Amino acid sequence: MxxxxxxxxxxxxxxxxxxxxxxxxxxxxxxxxxxxxxxxxxxxxxxxxxxxxxxxxxxxxxxxxxxxxxxxxxxxxxxxxxxxxxxxxxxxxxxxxxxxxxxxxxxxxxxxxxxxxxxxxxxxxxxxxxxxxxxxxxxLPCAAVTAWNALTGHGSGPLPGQTVVTQGTGGVSLFALQFAKALGARVIATTGSPAKAERLAELGADDVVDYRVTPDWPSRVRELTSGQGAEHVIDVAGDLGRSLEATSIAGQVASVGFVAGDPPPLDPRAIFRSGATVRGIAVGSRAQFVAMNELIEAHRLRxxxxxxxxxxxxxxxxxxxxxxxxxxxxxxxx
The missing domain is CATH 3.90.180.10 (Medium-chain alcohol dehydrogenases, catalytic domain)
Known part of the structure; x- marks a missing residue:
């Protein structure tokens, strides 16, 4: 072998x-x-x-x-x-x-x-x-389970009608988009590519924000949610301060990684201002993997x-x- x-x-x-x-x-x-x-x-x-x-x-x-x-x-x-x-x-x-x-x-x-x-x-x-x-x-084992944990590991998944923000087009973000839609949530996706924006929309994103055209994407998320912000933000870039700006009061920021390089420091006042919870994600357990697969089977996701x-x-x-x-x-x- x-x-x-x-x-x-x-x-x-x-x-x-x-x-x-x-x-x-x-x-x-x-x-x-x-x-x-x-x-x-x-x-x-x-x-x-x-x-x-x-x-x-x-x-x-x-x-x-x-x-x-x-x-x-x-x-x-x-x-x-x-x-x-x-x-x-x-x-x-x-x-x-x-x-x-x-x-x-x-x-x-x-x-x-x-x-x-x-x-x-x-x-x-x-x-x-x-x-x-x-x-x-x-x-599935790393990216998909991470996305599932990010959405559901805090005790309950996004409720129908709640808003989830995904960042970019990496594996975790694409799985989070698919899972959030299957759970009945609205998805706002960010990207820096018009071609990828089209594909995100085809995959089910309700709104796509091009951060190169709109650098202040957190403000755009708030505009799209009538000033409220998103209940869930899946942060893969490591810029937690900006993710908190896009999050609703008592919302959730799932900190998945820092693919953009060295992340900027997080001002503790940003957490207090937002009233949100920041949770670090370490992939997930076997039980979470099995629960995720049940959703994948039920919705025939690929x-x-x-x-x-x-x-x-x-x-x-x-x-x-x-x-x-x-x-x-x-x-x-x-």
Missing amino acids: RSYHVDSGAGIAGLSIKEHPVPRPGPGQVLVAVRATSLSFRELMILRGDYVLPVKPDVVPISDGAGEVVALGPGVTAARVGDRVTATLFPSWQDGPFGVQHLPQLGGSLDGLLTEYALLDERALVPIPDHLSYEEAAT PVIDRVFPFEHAPDAYHHYASGQAFGKIVITV
Whole structure:
């Protein structure tokens, strides 16, 4: 079998393919023939060397993937040979709040899924919705679960008629748009591209704000909500001060990341002025993954995929993702 390996900070040029014997699953483990993987922003952070969680040397990268169970270790009861599965990014996080005991993560401190065969803890497995392909299912574990947690992890999802703001066209934002619409919310999306604005509207966004044309996009959000602001803002850029300006009193800002680079400092007075809650998101638990899949199945949702690369061209997939030109997920078939 073949696997890609890389060290934290080695960059895309540091990716290398190595051959190994196909492993045998031990107690509580399953062997999965990986069919597809997908990239998320954390993968670029790992290659840059600035990922916030531990990364072991010579790690098999990528947390997100989907495949078929081909062998079971002793005592496994949660899976059968032939099952189509994905896996949670944090294998031990089954439900409840996140804690340090759940820090081990695929593609970081644990080997990931840019490989032909992966050994996985049976507790991590999540069945694939029947209508999704392996390529589509491979996009779910990081970006989709993060979006789901951002919308629903504070206790309840957006209510019908409430407003959700999404930022840009990355994986988390596109999933948040789809989920919010399925939950009956109104979505205001921001982007800096007229072409992407059209695609966001086609995907269901009720309003799209081009922040290059309207730099003060929080004020535009307030105009579009009759001065009230949005009940939910999914912040992927890291500019929490501006997200708070767009949020309603007692609203929610889900802080997902800082894809725009070094974020500006947050003035505590902005929180008090807004009356909103800022909540950091660490992907999500297996229970949240399962609940998300129920919505995906009920509404027959399909992930937005920008481009699919073959296993042998995985570095090209990384380069395409790093270019920032994609609309949707980048998938690597195995």
